[in-house]
Amino acid sequence: MIARDLREMRIPILRHFNNVRSMHIGFIMDGNGRWAKAKGLDRIDGHTHGRDVADMIMKACVERGIEYATFYAFSMQNWSRTRAEVNHIFELAKSQLKQMKGWILEHNVKVQCIGNRHHISEELRKEFEELETLTQHCTGTVISICISYGGREEILEVFRGIKEPLSTLTTKSISDLFPVPDVDLVIRTSGEYRISNFLLWQSAYAEYYFTKTMWPDFTREELDKAISEFNTRNRRFGAEDVAEETDQTVESMYELLKELFSEYTEHVDLKPIYEQLRADYAFPEFLQEEGERGAIAKYSQASEGGTYLPIMIDDVLDTLPMKDQCIWLQRLSTDFSLETLDTLLGKNEKNSDLFNKTTNAERELLKNAYECEHSMRTFMNPIEKCIYRVLSNYYYLHVYSKDMFSKNTLLYFASVISLTDDILDEDTDDSELHYLNSTTYRLLANMMNDLWRSSTTTTYKNPFVFLGTVMLLHRFENKEIVIPRTAGQAVHYLFTR
Numbered sequence: 001m002i003a004r005d006l007r008e009m010r011i012p013i014l015r016h017f018n019n020v021r022s023m024h025i026g027f028i029m030d031g032n033g034r035w036a037k038a039k040g041l042d043r044i045d046g047h048t049h050g051r052d053v054a055d056m057i058m059k060a061c062v063e064r065g066i067e068y069a070t071f072y073a074f075s076m077q078n079w080s081r082t083r084a085e086v087n088h089i090f091e092l093a094k095s096q097l098k099q100m101k102g103w104i105l106e107h108n109v110k111v112q113c114i115g116n117r118h119h120i121s122e123e124l125r126k127e128f129e130e131l132e133t134l135t136q137h138c139t140g141t142v143i144s145i146c147i148s149y150g151g152r153e154e155i156l157e158v159f160r161g162i163k164e165p166l167s168t169l170t171t172k173s174i175s176d177l178f179p180v181p182d183v184d185l186v187i188r189t190s191g192e193y194r195i196s197n198f199l200l201w202q203s204a205y206a207e208y209y210f211t212k213t214m215w216p217d218f219t220r221e222e223l224d225k226a227i228s229e230f231n232t233r234n235r236r237f238g239a240e241d242v243a244e245e246t247d248q249t250v251e252s253m254y255e256l257l258k259e260l261f262s263e264y265t266e267h268v269d270l271k272p273i274y275e276q277l278r279a280d281y282a283f284p285e286f287l288q289e290e291g292e293r294g295a296i297a298k299y300s301q302a303s304e305g306g307t308y309l310p311i312m313i314d315d316v317l318d319t320l321p322m323k324d325q326c327i328w329l330q331r332l333s334t335d336f337s338l339e340t341l342d343t344l345l346g347k348n349e350k351n352s353d354l355f356n357k358t359t360n361a362e363r364e365l366l367k368n369a370y371e372c373e374h375s376m377r378t379f380m381n382p383i384e385k386c387i388y389r390v391l392s393n394y395y396y397l398h399v400y401s402k403d404m405f406s407k408n409t410l411l412y413f414a415s416v417i418s419l420t421d422d423i424l425d426e427d428t429d430d431s432e433l434h435y436l437n438s439t440t441y442r443l444l445a446n447m448m449n450d451l452w453r454s455s456t457t458t459t460y461k462n463p464f465v466f467l468g469t470v471m472l473l474h475r476f477e478n479k480e481i482v483i484p485r486t487a488g489q490a491v492h493y494l495f496t497r
Contacts, residue, residue: 023227024068025061026183026199026206029054031190031214038214044088049216051092055099060220062107062141064227069143070114070180072198076150079119090124093147097127101134108140114179115149139453144180151200154178158201178202185230187223189215207233250371250391257387257411264446270469271477273452281466282482295491301402305358310366310396312345312354322432326377333371336363362399369395377432385435386443389418412451413460415444416468421487423475441476448472463494 029050036046054071061069074089104111113128158177183202191212209226293311300307317325328344338355345351372392376385393414448468474481484490
């Protein structure tokens, strides 16, 4: 299930999911001069206080796990200000960069400068370059400082560098050329309602938060308030409003995963990751015996119907020939109704009771899961099978986990659950369920590597990476590696770390 550093991992899926950790926040730090004037101070005093607030908010973004934080420090239009004010702003920028060195490496922060560097002094340029070099391999929050920057100018510079024919370009291929990805939330202080040439391309679907608070008075509490309000907004990205975010169709999710997998062309060695995690996440000699169905029921956050109906359906389907499984899965994917359940499971009051306890969102997600299961059994290509297998478990986990995980993490976790289940049952599963080979190994290994190197931090991240890594190493490289005996044990292991 897929976590992310969008720039490093190049996963478009993330743009469709909203959670605090995967956010990109842009800050238009406005009101320094007016704040100073209101207090009878010089404008430069306002910039000095604003610099201190910027440092504090940068740290707050890191503390909150914000993935990208972009600060609009000095625009192209700001060059019209007095030479004294400009020089003071640049002196403040130098001092802040020096001050940041004390904490950015400790917190795995990556820093970059965005804008026309030719306009700034050589001394300031060197400070930026030194900090960028120091943090180039950091994988935590990416802090971007826009100085001598303009959104239109940035777009023009990107298009000047494109060598491909215009007819071959897509919005995604152009987006990949910008130094930061699409921005989720833009915060502007001081009561102004303008975007002021900031991240014009990246803000196509951004949410805006305007506050009358001047930047020198902006606080962590106001940042949290802005994030909280952002999380209440329904971001449809131009699509129709669908309740409970169930509008991720199988087709769209398939295309996104296929695009992700197309990036994976290199072999990834998982043994170094295994060695790093082995000490802390080695399997105990004896895991608690927990049947797969029992483990699901124990940890499910779904409704009673959403928890038990898929288990009952799966138990019945396992008894049927593959041809009949395909027939029923196709029917469930188009008509997940009480009538269908009664025909498959045998008519009884329990079916009706559980069906009535499922939510509409759970029913839609389960229909998607059954559509993926049907496709997985009917496609012959191992990569297609792998994609549909992961997606089917994605939809099941979406039901079972409810809000336990961020959705961008869920796809990676689905890959681990699929892998664990299928390696353990590989010898007894029907041939239609087999998809593990050297190609799909590469795809799944890359996913484990991406999750390990991503900036997302979660209680479950390292155990999931460890489980996926040892299962792949056991299957393809070293049969001596200890693995759980059942999928149920694996689920129990993951959720009790």
